[in-house]
Amino acid sequence: MVRAEDVKKEDDEGDKGVLGAITSLLDPNEKTSSGKVLPKAYLKSAREVVKTLRESLKEDTKDISKFRRNADAAKESIREYLNGWRGQKTVVGEESYIALEKAIRSLASFYSKAGPSAELPQDVKSSILEDLNNAEAFL
Numbered sequence: 033m034v035r036a037e038d039v040k041k042e043d044d045e046g047d048k049g050v051l052g053a054i055t056s057l058l059d060p061n062e063k064t065s066s067g068k069v070l071p072k073a074y075l076k077s078a079r080e081v082v083k084t085l086r087e088s089l090k091e092d093t094k095d096i097s098k099f100r101r102n103a104d105a106a107k108e109s110i111r112e113y114l115n116g117w118r119g120q121k122t123v124v125g126e127e128s129y130i131a132l133e134k135a136i137r138s139l140a141s142f143y144s145k146a147g148p149s150a151e152l153p154q155d156v157k158s159s160i161l162e163d164l165n166n167a168e169a170f171l
Contacts, residue, residue, distance in 0.1 A: 128170035135163035
């Protein structure tokens with residue numbers, strides 16, 4: 033036998049779930065896996081950089097057309113990320129931001145010294161992948 037107040041309590045919890053889902057959709061911030069609350073737009077942009085850059089670094093350089101597509105996607109996501117978030121006070125001190133900036137600087141430093149068509153050495157790739165893993169851990 034179910035009492036009326038038990039049913040009412042269950043209904044209230046269901047409403048909170050729906051209301052909570054709607055509130056979550058409208059909230060411009062999101063809680064990260066590390067427990068911090070950061071802008072959703074930043075998290076989406078940073079995750080895209082991690083994904084595309086990692087795919088580009090792991091791509092076989094022998095298949096030039098596929099490699100170029102992945103490299104172009106990574107370059108575009110990095111450009112969008114930097115245009116939107118470089119120097120933003122809301123994220124500049126975050127571990128994910130610092131790790132991503134380090135990865136991007138390592139990549140840029142290599143290509144500025146070696147030229148745009150140089151192949152990344154394994155140690156540089158490993159360093160960048162480690163920075164990407166660190167950034168991802170905080171997203």
